[in-house]
Amino acid sequence: MTLIVNKIKYLFINSDRIFTSFPHKLLKTITVKTIVKACIILLFVSTLFSCTYFKGKTKQGNPAMENAMISMTETEVKKRLGEPDIVSKTPDNHIIWTYRPSWKIMPDNKDTIYVEFEDGKVIKVTKGR
Structure with a gap:
């Protein structure tokens, strides 16, 4: 039982090593976090602009x-x-x-x-x- 608990603790502590043999430190750096946040904000803003752009195009009357x-x-x-x-x-x-x-x-x-x-x-x- 303690062996299973120790393996689970090891997975949580070293969660960046689950699928590969080297640690994934890329997402832990500050610059990558800001780039990801900037991409999310740009995606959000572009979605808002596209919605308002298509809403503004109305059909002309007859x-x-x-x-x-x-x-x-x-x-x-x-x-x-x-x-x-x-x-x-x-x-x-x-x-x-x-x-x-x-x-x-x-x-x-x-x-x-x-x-x-x-x-x-x-x-x-x-x-x-």
């Missing part, structure tokens, strides 16, 4: 749909998009119709369409991104 709706009347917009979810008025006395997807789970303005009217004609169409 300008053909937005341009086709300019100068439409309210009835033509209702035929094309249906009844608006929200109707509101701007300080400039323009009317804004808001169309939200019915399947939305998160409360954001992604895929929300804003149609702005002046004198019964569409002057601006904006799609939330």
Whole structure:
């Protein structure tokens, strides 16, 4: 029993000699530790930058749909998009119709369409991104 305990103690004391016949002193030096820490920090920072880089690339809206709706009347917009979810008025006395997807789970303005009217004609169409 003591022989087994002594061998286990020997392994813990000389853990750098387990797999080879020479001690691995490389990871015990200060310079290698700082290099490893620097590599880990660089990996972490590059991961953060790559995540924000790809998140910043958003798809552009459909300008053909937005341009086709300019100068439409309210009835033509209702035929094309249906009844608006929200109707509101701007300080400039323009009317804004808001169309939200019915399947939305998160409360954001992604895929929300804003149609702005002046004198019964569409002057601006904006799609939330």
